[in-house]
Amino acid sequence: MAMLEVNDIHTYYGNIHALKGISITVEEGEIVTLIGANGAGKTTTLRTISGLLKPRQGNVTLWGEDIVQYAAHEVVFQGVAMVPEGRGVFAKLSVKENLEMGAYSRKAGSGIRQDMDRMFALFPRLEERIGQLAGTLSGGEQQMVATARALMARPKLLLMDEPSMGLAPILVDGIFDTIKEINQEGTTVLLVEQNALMALSIANRGYVLQTGEVVISDSAENLKVNETVQKAYLGID
Amino acid sequence: MEEKTYTWRDLINYGLLGSVVTLYFGMIGMLELFDERILITPFLSLGDVLLFSGVIGIVFFAVNKFASSLNEAFKVGAVVGAVSAIFPIVLSFIATSELIAEQFVIRDVFVSVTDRLVEIYNFGLEPIVGSLVLIVAFAIVGVLTALFIKTDPKIERPLLMGIVLTLGIGLFSENVTQILGNLPAGIGRSISRLLFTNKALTIVSALIIFLLTAGITYWRMRRPTTGESRGFNFSFEDISNRGLNRAQMIQLAIVAVVLLLLPWMVGSFLSQVLFNVGLFILMGLGLNIVVGYAGLLDLGYVAFFAFGAYTMGILTTATSLNPGLGLNFWTALPFAILIAVMFGIILGVPVLNMRGDYLAIVTLGFGEIIRILALSDWLAPVMGGAQGVLKIAKPVFFGVEMGSPETMYYMVLAGSLLVGFVAIRLRDSRLGRQWMAMREDEDVAEAMGINLVQTKLMAFAIGAAFSGLAGAIFSARVNNIFPHSFNLLISINALSLIIVGGIGSIPGVIIGALVLVGLPELLREFSEYRLLMYGILLIVMMLVRPEGFIPAEIYKRELRADEETETEIEAQVTSS
Incomplete structure (x- = not known):
């Protein structure tokens, strides 16, 4: 059984039909990426999985259990954490407090301290900034806070929405290295990216979305050499 | 610090703004009503405080905006202060000039423009002398405000505390008298007789209160604040988070006793x-x-x-x-x-x-x-x-x-x-x-x-x-x-x-x-x-x-x- 199965979901914003029957699967231990242009429905798919949006049709299952029935805050307790688009850190809280909020869904004393140390090992920069307000950090540091905060929930599945957005190229490399590291430590990752080349370089498999539909689904290696993908998303003629 | 630039026009604009405020307080009758409450006999009433408050406020903003050095601050304060006198002067000329009075009486339109208001604006002097005094007074207040803003906080705070407390006691003289009256054995009554004449502070008692407050505040601020905190400075946070040390317990006990006895004291x-x-x-x-x-x-x-x-x-x-x-x-x-x-x-x-x-x-x-x-x-x-x-x-x-x-x-x-x-x-x-x-x-x-x-x-x-x-x-x-x-x-x-x-x-x-x-x-x-x-x-x-x-x-x-x-x-x- 696949870890996450998204079956033919249709999601609307009011009358706008944003997702027109998206189906994807994510196996445990994988990095799967959704690539596509603006407005293809990548973020909408993530928001539907995390419960922030409800599909009108179709279902989302985690280990075979339907999670559409759960409200967004309950999905977290099922082991799905999200790093929101544009980072979404609690600007007025310190780095430490942000990480503590990430562990909200867990019981006190269940190794939260140790996990925080683990986060500081993963992002040494954050330990230097532990008392600083998240809103005053640089874009790259805020991305680290958002990622670490999501990991503090000890998710089985991590949803990442455009982690490279608005970051300098040198920082993007770092973020993707970290994603790979997180994955190697046992967290499954579903990654939405506009930077298709980077995403495909670390992913196992990928889906190409176009106007609310999956148009291509293949392994990352194949996608990298796929002619359509190269033309449309990799800028290779 | 960044360079702050301004032109004469800026200063005049601020001054006119202060002038409008001062005029407004008068035209709505506030000055006249406030003038009845004497704070310090015989010269300072609540009305005077209000008269100067517009200038003080506007100079405060002007100095913070334009002046970086002390000299600049003096200049800004003096100009803005002096310009602030314009509208009240115009008003008192309109109200007192017989030539205009033949044409129309301003009081018909603005009922609050009374002889008493003009007297307040002119400090009870002849219009021309009074206007000059007003300009000079406002300019002085402006300079003092500027000086005050630019002084070291170590001096600023005691001064502020002194001024606030002195004016506060003068303003609430009746309440203070009443509280003192409830003290046992008539001590309170003798104190209040010493402090107040005709429900206002005397010059001497005002000075004493001011110096005492300023002195105590200054002394308290000079004491080292490192190590175990002293003085009255525990907070709710301390009580909930840390527990209390001995000194704080005593303070808390005093606060509790005061809170319990308060209604019978006041x-x-x-x-x-x-x-x-x-x-x-x-x-x-x-x-x-x-x-x-x-x-x-x-x-x-x-x-x-x-x-x-x-x-x-x-x-x-x-x-x-x-x-x-x-x-x-x-x-x-x-x-x-x-x-x-x-x-x-x-x-x-x-x-x-x-x-x-x-x-x-x-x-x-x-x-x-x-x-x-x-x-x-x-x-x-x-x-x-x-x-x-x-x-x-x-x-x-x-x-x-x-x-x-x-x-x-x-x-x-x-x-x-x-x-x-x-x-x-x-x-x-x-x-x-x-x-x-x-x-x-x-x-x-x-x-x-x-x-x-x-x-x-x-x-x-x-x-x-x-x-x-x-x-x-x-x-x-x-x-x-x-x-x-x-x-x-x-x-x-x-x-x-x-x-x-x-x-x-x-x-x-x-x-x-x-x-x-x-x-x-x-x-x-x-x-x-x-x-x-x-x-x-x-x-x-x-x-x-x-x-x-x-x-x-x-x-x-x-x-x-x-x-x-x-x-x-x-x-x-x-x-x-």
Whole structure:
């Protein structure tokens, strides 16, 4: 059984039909990426999985259990954490407090301290900034806070929405290295990216979305050499 | 420091602004009324303070904006101050010139332009001499203000404390006399005879008070603050988080004794004032949870106050219309709170998806609906309509009937302490964190696993409970309640006191209530101008100290984020 199965979901914003029957699967231990242009429905798919949006049709299952029935805050307790688009850190809280909020869904004393140390090992920069307000950090540091905060929930599945957005190229490399590291430590990752080349370089498999539909689904290696993908998303003629 | 540039035109503009303010205070009759309250005999009245306050305020802004060096500050202060005299001078010439008086009498249009007002503007001198004196006086005040702004805070603070306390004692001389009169063995009466003549400070006593206050403040500031803290400086946070050391225990004991004896020290009138302050502290603490912690702007907060009051009223009275419930205060109290909570949740459900402005408008409407329902004939059989609910029972505490301001003070004191404690515990609880996260970003909070519905409803419910308690105590004190007691102004008062005190700050609520509820009660004779003063205070606060008198840590961070980051980075650099 696949870890996450998204079956033919249709999601609307009011009358706008944003997702027109998206189906994807994510196996445990994988990095799967959704690539596509603006407005293809990548973020909408993530928001539907995390419960922030409800599909009108179709279902989302985690280990075979339907999670559409759960409200967004309950999905977290099922082991799905999200790093929101544009980072979404609690600007007025310190780095430490942000990480503590990430562990909200867990019981006190269940190794939260140790996990925080683990986060500081993963992002040494954050330990230097532990008392600083998240809103005053640089874009790259805020991305680290958002990622670490999501990991503090000890998710089985991590949803990442455009982690490279608005970051300098040198920082993007770092973020993707970290994603790979997180994955190697046992967290499954579903990654939405506009930077298709980077995403495909670390992913196992990928889906190409176009106007609310999956148009291509293949392994990352194949996608990298796929002619359509190269033309449309990799800028290779 | 960056270079600040300005032109003569800027200074004149600021001066004209100050002039308009000074003129305005006169034209609406404020100066004349305030002039009747003498602070220091024979020369300083509250009117004089008001006359100069416009100049002081405008010079404050001008110096902060334009002047970086002391010389510049003097120049800005003098020019802005002198220009501020223009309109009052023009006015006194128009009012006194016989040539113009033949054409038209300005008093026909502006009724407040009296001979007395002109006299105030001219310091009782001939128009030409008086005008010159006014210009010079304003320029001097401008320079002094500039000097004051540019001095070292170490000197500035003692001076400010001295001035505020001296003027405060002069202003409230009657109240001070009364408090002193209650001291045993006539000591107080002799002190007040020494201090005051004709209900105002003498020059000598004013000087003594000023020097004493300034001296003590200076001495206290000079003492080293490192190591174990001394002086009166424990906070609610200390009590809840750290426990207390010996010195703090003693201070706390003194505060407790003072709070307990207060009504007997200050007499009936001031007890009533304290009672009102206490009621608004209760409401403020509740609204602080909704607005300060959860970030939900609620403008209809008075509704829950009304629910508490009406429930108490209806349950404790037995009239022909409403036969025989007649509960006593203590049995009715839980119901009053419960009903308020219930309506807190009922209001909460429809506004779950609203934020900011929309929420404010809906809650505003809700508050008005409740008031109009209470007034309506439809509910008159239960709520009494325009006649209100009369003869509400007084609480009886171990056989003592509580009805006087002194005894009801204890009721509101107990309520405030309880509610304050609950508020502190809530803020530091898991629920407090949920509110904080929700206020910051609802979507992200939800993605962290926070149940927004429950979190919001808890804020509304707890806020309503505090307000309901205040309402119940209020109705037991006044014994008769009427719909018009529950108007929008109460919501606005509660919200303003939170903003002035510092959003999200519990000590801030107390200070806010003292300033916005206590002071106006003491200054009843000027109540005509109450809302104007309110407005001025709020605007000045937002310009000068937007985080409030005693800001909560988190809001202070937000508003001072830039400075703080710099110092933090410096601290990190030096420590590493």
